[in-house]
Amino acid sequence: MEVRDASELDADTPHLPNETLELVCAPALIGSLSTTALQDVLDSSRKIVVQGRHNVWQRWATKLGINLEGDVPALKVDNSATALEAAAQNLGFVVTYSSYCQPYLKDGRLATWSKAKVQTTLCLALTGSPDKPSWHPAHKVFDWLKQEFQKGKSTP
Structure with a gap:
């Protein structure tokens, strides 16, 4: 598959x-999204990027009009499992497929910002x-x- x-x-x-892309992070970070503009939070936060054929960060950002350049270097990983674990350890934000992050959301290891979901093809x-x-x-x-x-x- x-x-x-x-x-x-x-x-x-x-x-x-079809998948939905979600912005997820450790629950401790999600509070910053309620008081600060998403663009400002992302400018000053680490983005966890899964390197691969489908650049999900770019797809997500384009749909929401988000600029991905920021002050903090990205953490680049080679698979979604590593990205989700890094996010659960409070190392930054990751954009991922909804089917991949559901177990993390269900057990409370990650949180999602509902206003930042993007439907894809x-x-x-x-x-x-x-x-x-x-x-x-x-x-x-x-x-x-x-x-x-x-x-x-x-x-x-």
Whole structure:
């Protein structure tokens, strides 16, 4: 499975619903967003950046009209798990896919600023060899994942 742009998938590619990008941080940092403008907070805070094909910080910032240049150098990591752990340790802010941060939000290790959510065309898609038939075992796992994601969306 990989993150893909849903608009570029063919109709037969199984995929989960489009992702929302969320700005998350340790709960101790979220209080600063209630009293200070988001741009000012980000200018003076560390951004945790996941290096990869989809620049989620840039996608998020463009939609919200945010300038990403600031006074604090970014912390660059190579995967979302590391970024989320760094944010949970109060090392800065990260923009991430909602499906990735849900366990952290649920257990209170991270907090999100609800005014900074951005809907995208990105989704998790089951990709692979075109010669694999639809009855391949991976499709059963993917169908289960789709059901689990739908359950998560229907619960408050």
